[in-house]
Amino acid sequence: MAGKSKHGARGITRGGHQSPFVLDISRLGMRPGSMITFDETVSSPSRIGIELIAIPEGAPVDLDLRLESVSEGVLVSGTASAPTSGECARCLTPVTGDVEIYLTELFAYPDSATEATTDDDDEVGRVVDDTVDLEQPIIDAVGMQLPFSPVCREDCPGLCPECGAPLADFENDAEPHGHDVIDPRWAKLAAMKPVDEDRPDPDAGGRE
Template sequence: MAGSKHGAHRGSPLGPRSPFVLDVSRLGMRPGSMITFDDTVSAPSRIGIELIGIPEGAPVDLDLRLESVSEGVLVSGTVSAPTEGECSRCLTPVTGDVEIYLTELFAYPDSATEATTDEDDEVGRVVDDTVDLEQPIIDAVGMMLPFSPLCREDCPGLCPECGIPLADVEADAEPHRHDVVDPRWAKLAALQLPDDEGRG
């Protein structure tokens, strides 16, 4: 059974706490039963790394399959969304898209999997007939995004003297440069007197 493309609605497996909390009560803990979820939700917060990420409120497409297995609920499918950030070399805005593929097992209460996993982040849990995909999505998006995003592969970066993006001056006839006074002579230049002074 598929959800609509218009966010939470009656009969949708979206939970009340977060758009990434899905209601799995319809599976009924019957191994082999399955439901599908195809919906677009809003990112509840920014998801990503320092220079690039999915902005808060951006549309996140969820195309998922939820299957009941003997130990819990297996969630698999794709999550995709637009990204915004800035170039790591010239700091100009960059936009793009990210798509991740999820395969996450959420253990039923009192199952063998639940009983043999001590760490809370080792495996997800089915809690009150829901599964929370927020942390798996955050982790997968963070691994997929480029650590140093670029506006283009050969971005020349910023001018070290004036800080303007060098890509903006590439088409100029004259090369972009600055006359730099050797620091050893800078003090002498400051002490130099006009021609009409120093004569007496």
């Protein structure tokens, strides 16, 4: 048995489930070797990623999956890809890109040996009411795949430590960007108003 889903075509449907990553597998059946392929673009139900970069909520996620019935459950394998957006870890300018993850997940049938010998905290999912939920596996895989410190370019110089301006903005200037740094011990003196040398000295009268 095999079928294919393409933007609502026959095969796997999500039915009334809220998350687009919850797939209805009722047509797959439980006979080992039965297979259904799933090729569809869905909207990300939430922001998926890490602090500085992620798949935005509502972004298109391309799913290219194969669901196969095995003796203990349903084996899901394939890829998920989506655009990403975030900010550079060095200069905080916007960065965009793409991420692609590879999935190989087993979802145990109710009352199977795998279901009976694994806990809910284990890395084995469950088939629930003829559905499999890929949301957490996708979240985990995306978090592992994305760079912890994304950069706008490999040689990004970052921000000026004095004024916070992106140093890349000054790369074509004739003079390097910089600031006069005053020794804090002399800061109070630098803030004082200079003495006007043209002002007459009141104590100078009568001097020879």
